[in-house]
Amino acid sequence: MNVAVGSGNPAKRRAVERTCPDAEVVAVAVESGVPEQPFGHDETIAGAVTRAERARASGEFDLGVGIEGGVAPFPNGLDDDSSDLYLVMWAAVTDGERYGRGSGPSLLLPDRIADRIHAGEELGPVMDDELGTNDIAKKEGAAGAFTGGRLTRTSALESAVTGALAPFRCDLY
Secondary structure (H helix, E strand, O other): OEEEEOOOOHHHHHHHHHHOOOOEEEEOOOOOOOOOOOEOHHHHHHHHHHHHHHHHHOOOOOEEEEEEEEEEEEEOOOOOOOEEEEEEEEEEEEOOOOEEEEEOOOEEOOHHHHHHHHOOOOHHHHHHHHHOOOOHHHOOHHHHHHOOOOOOHHHHHHHHHHHHHHHHHOOOO
């Protein structure tokens, strides 16, 4: 099986390789069709779907996989109707006819980081600035930083890809 992942990011490619160990996985840099910092689940899912479609269409591939990280507000469960901002990740898979979508874990953003995102900055550069790193999005990611390394960006994205592949691996769909 030939699988195209719609990104040149090594963490995203590794997530697909781990989820599809018997496949030939090719990284194809494609545009997501959404802003650099997707906001909300709808925008993040749309980016994943667009990446999956464009990756598959770029060559002779059985499946296209798109992975998109974004931020989304969730109600905080308090009586004041306020919400907190979370890191979210979505994956989409297509064979050209069927689609699967799955999400990874959602991780609460610290207030000072959420404030910067609300002010219009992107999470990756904000994390690099806060941590004094370069290209954290290609390494352990914000997920790794927030969990003390117990969860890496690759492992978090792997769960999203696994969920997105479910319709292709289970007869119940």
